[in-house]
Amino acid sequence: MVPEELRYTEQHEWVARAGDDTVRVGITDYAQRQLGDVVFVQLPEVGRQVAEGDSVGEVESTKSVSDIYAPLAGEVVAVNEAVVTAPETINGDPYGDGWLVELRISDPASVDGLLDAAGYREKIGEV
Amino acid sequence: MSETALRHSPLHAAHAALGATFAPFGGWEMPIQYADGGVVAEHTAVREAVGVFDVSHLGKALVSGRGAAEFVNACLTNDLRRITPGQAQYTLCCTESGGVVDDLIAYLVGEDEVFLVPNAANTAEVCRRLAAAAPPGVAVTDLHTDHGVLAVQGPRSAEVLTALGLPADLDYMAFTDAEWSGRPVRVCRTGYTGEHGYELLPRWDDTPALWTALLAAAEDRGGRACGLGARDTLRTEMGYPLHGQDLSPEISPVQAGAGWAVGWKKPAFWGRDALVAERAEGPARRLRGLRALERGVPRPGMPVLDAGGRRIGVTTSGTFSPTLRTGVALALVDTSAGVEPGAEALLDVRGRRLRCEVVKPPFVQAHVR
Numbered sequence: 001m002v003p004e005e006l007r008y009t010e011q012h013e014w015v016a017r018a019g020d021d022t023v024r025v026g027i028t029d030y031a032q033r034q035l036g037d038v039v040f041v042q043l044p045e046v047g048r049q050v051a052e053g054d055s056v057g058e059v060e061s062t063k064s065v066s067d068i069y070a071p072l073a074g075e076v077v078a079v080n081e082a083v084v085t086a087p088e089t090i091n092g093d094p095y096g097d098g099w100l101v102e103l104r105i106s107d108p109a110s111v112d113g114l115l116d117a118a119g120y121r122e123k124i125g126e127v
Numbered sequence: 128m129s130e131t132a133l134r135h136s137p138l139h140a141a142h143a144a145l146g147a148t149f150a151p152f153g154g155w156e157m158p159i160q161y162a163d164g165g166v167v168a169e170h171t172a173v174r175e176a177v178g179v180f181d182v183s184h185l186g187k188a189l190v191s192g193r194g195a196a197e198f199v200n201a202c203l204t205n206d207l208r209r210i211t212p213g214q215a216q217y218t219l220c221c222t223e224s225g226g227v228v229d230d231l232i233a234y235l236v237g238e239d240e241v242f243l244v245p246n247a248a249n250t251a252e253v254c255r256r257l258a259a260a261a262p263p264g265v266a267v268t269d270l271h272t273d274h275g276v277l278a279v280q281g282p283r284s285a286e287v288l289t290a291l292g293l294p295a296d297l298d299y300m301a302f303t304d305a306e307w308s309g310r311p312v313r314v315c316r317t318g319y320t321g322e323h324g325y326e327l328l329p330r331w332d333d334t335p336a337l338w339t340a341l342l343a344a345a346e347d348r349g350g351r352a353c354g355l356g357a358r359d360t361l362r363t364e365m366g367y368p369l370h371g372q373d374l375s376p377e378i379s380p381v382q383a384g385a386g387w388a389v390g391w392k393k394p395a396f397w398g399r400d401a402l403v404a405e406r407a408e409g410p411a412r413r414l415r416g417l418r419a420l421e422r423g424v425p426r427p428g429m430p431v432l433d434a435g436g437r438r439i440g441v442t443t444s445g446t447f448s449p450t451l452r453t454g455v456a457l458a459l460v461d462t463s464a465g466v467e468p469g470a471e472a473l474l475d476v477r478g479r480r481l482r483c484e485v486v487k488p489p490f491v492q493a494h495v496r
Contacts, residue, residue, distance in 0.1 A: 036148075036160060036356070037167040039447040040424050040454075058477075060424050062166035062447055063159070063356060065477075084422075091165075 001029040003095055007111055008120035009071045014095060021108045025071055026099040027059060027090065030124045035061040038087040043068075043079040043101060050074060052110075056101065059090065071114065074105035136183040137275050137334040145352055152355055153247030155184035160354040169357035170449040173320050174491075177281035177350035179341045180358055182326070183334060185276045186231075186250025188243040190257060192265040199233060199241045202260060202397050204380065206390025212237045215300050215317055217388050219380055220245070220253050221398030225405060226376035229253050230368065230385070232317060234302055242313075244276070244326075246370050256397075274313075275334030279341055280324030280361075282494065283348045288314070288325055290344040291337075295325070299496045307337060319358060321365035321493040363446050363455060366416055366488020372427055373414060373443045373457050382410045382459065412440065412459045415466070416490060417483040419454030423476050425483075431458045432473040432480070439464035442474065448490060454481065455490045 002008070007015040012031035018024045032038065040060040050056055050070035057068040079101050083089050090098035105111070115123065133156040136142075142149070146162025158181065160166055172178045190199050200207040205218035212235050220228040229249035234242040245253045250271055258267040279287050285295040293314055294305050302315035310333045318324035329337045342352055359369070368374045374383050381402055389402060417425065425445030433439050445456035456474065460466050466485055474481040 037165045039167075040422060060447075062360060062449070065424070065426075088167075 002117050002121050002124075002126060004117045006095070007114035007116060009069070009114060010123070011069045011071075013069065013071050015071050015111060015114055017111060018102055022077060022102055022104050023072065023111060024099050024102050026094055027068070028120070029094050030126070031066070032091050032094045032098075035059065035064065035066060037062045038090045041083050041087045041090065041100070043084060044076050046076050046079060048076045050076065050103070068100055070103065072103060072105045072110045073107070074103040076101055077104045078102035134184070136181050137331050138181045138183065138338050141335060141338060142181065147354060150355070153184055155247055157181070157184050158354040159356045161352050164351055164353070166354075166356040166360060167449045169351060169353040170360050172349070172351045173281045173322055173353060173357065173361055174450055175282070175349070177279060177283040177287055177345045177348055178320075178353035178357065179287075179338070179345050179350065180278040180280065180353050180355075181275070181338065182278050182358070183275040183331075184247040186243070186245040186247055186253070187270040187274050187276075187328070188245065188250060188254050188257075189268045189270055190241045190243065190261075190265065191239060191268070193239055194262065195241050195265050196235060196238050198261060198265050199257075200390075200393065201395045202257060203231075203233060204389040204396050204398070204402075205233070206393055207233065207235055207241070209390070210235055210300075213301055213303065215302055215315055219374075219385065219388055220256065221380070221396070221402065222376060223398055223401065225379040225381070225398040225401035227370065227374040227378065227380060227383075228256065228376065230370050230374055230388075234313075234315065249370065272331050274328045275331050277327045277329070277334065277338055277341060278318055278320075278324060279327065279345070280318045280320040281322045281350065283350060284322070284324045286348055287341060287344040287350065290347075291340055293327070307340075312337065318495065319367055320361040321367070321489060321491065321495060323494055360446050360449055363444050363457070364448050364450055364489065364491040365493055366457060366490065368414070368457070369444060378443070378459065379405060379410070381405045382412050383414045410462060412461050414443070415458055415460045415468070416486040416488040417442070417456040417458050417472060417474065418451070418486050418490060419474075420471070420482040420484055423454050423474070423479070423481040425454045425456035425474050425476065425481065429456070430475040431460055432475060433464055433466065434471060434473070436473070439466060439472070450491045456483070457488070460485075
């Protein structure tokens with residue numbers, strides 16, 4: 001499941017425009033299926049400045065651990081505390097209630113440089 | 128080992144049809160979890176209803192001939208004289224220096240026949256060592272692909288066996304030879320989950336039909352197919368060691384707290400002198416349970432620190448406990464650190480400190496009896 005309206009990264013994260021200069025970030029349905037049952041999430045502090053590609057947290061399943069990367073440069077403006085207390089939300093609703101962080105991005109146009117749905121589908125072999 | 132060299136269980140196609148995720152395990156490609164399950168759901172099924180596992184990768188070996196039991200008893204650590212024919216025993220194959228080549232189950236069929244179930248990766252080595260030591264008249268036969276192994280585990284496991292007309296009324300660690308659909312199957316009251324359960328040994332080619340029947344009976348009772356992912360979280364909650372992690376050629380049974388599986392009064396078994404000496408002196412390190420007091424998931428190989436941040440050990444197993452909903456670990460801790468159950472220790476989780484309580488396993492109460 002790769003929603004048409006979202007943008008994607010090589011690290012299996014999705015990016016949605018939340019406001020003029022803010023985006024919401026989570027992991028894709030493909031990523032949550034690869035991970036299996038998510039049992040632990042660690043998120044960054046609000047206010048942290050991040051560069052593109054910085055590790056900003058962890059998503060850990062019964063099997064393995066994955067870093068959460070900042071898909072774009074900016075500042076962390078919100079984190080989803082609900083997934084910290086209920087990590088399984090990421091499995092159940094990866095594109096909705098299972099979101100992870102919101103960023104105010106330095107360059108609003110940078111979103112356009114990310115993969116679109118077709119590009120991400122190709123990456124994961126879902127064509 | 129290359130991908131192409133991985134061996135397959137007789138149920139490989141059945142697992143694929145259930146959407147299993149596969150991973151290499153001891154030279155075999157085995158199901159880790161199933162598409163409609165997942166580790167937590169499969170784990171919970173075993174604790175609350177019943178789970179059916181394919182563990183056909185486990186080794187099978189036969190030691191037979193006049194005096195077979197006496198021979199095995201002079202090699203492996205546990206004392207076969209503690210059990211009678213029709214009973215099985217957890218035992219260890221050690222090196223002369225006291226390291227563990229493998230942990231295995233020995234089924235005492237009779238004075239002249241012992242059936243062994245070693246770990247997949249170690250079967251050939253256990254057979255090699257036994258064959259090299261066997262006296263004339265005692266044969267050691269590697270039967271790895273003569274039998275499949277299916278584990279039926281959980282509070283409703285007896286109902287599943289009864290539904291198939293298989294004998295379920297067995298004492299813990301007892302076994303009996305039965306028939307299903309006119310085919311032989313050995314039924315054992317053994318397992319690796321801490322629940323009431325059975326391990327069935329059908330002939331290799333009969334395994335798919337038995338699997339299908341067991342799974343149908345389990346699903347009627349709220350059960351399901353379970354993969355090796357759940358098997359690992361279940362055994363870790365019980366503090367059962369996994370060879371290659373919690374027991375190894377470098378980790379002796381005295382260190383691992385497996386001294387109960389050693390027949391200390393026996394005149395001879397492999398590693399006896401080294402183990403008796405280590406036991407008398409006291410081990411330099413000891414396997415302990417760690418239960419996380421904060422959110423975080425321990426993994427094997429993480430440093431264990433004392434309250435002051437000094438390194439006192441290393442984790443050998445670690446996972447998220449679906450039952451307790453917290454992290455649990457087994458760790459080798461330096462005896463000199465004086466860290467006893469009830470004390471606090473820290474785990475270095477990729478640079479983050481995770482507070483843990485030192486506990487005596489099991490983490491979850493066993494229901495095997």
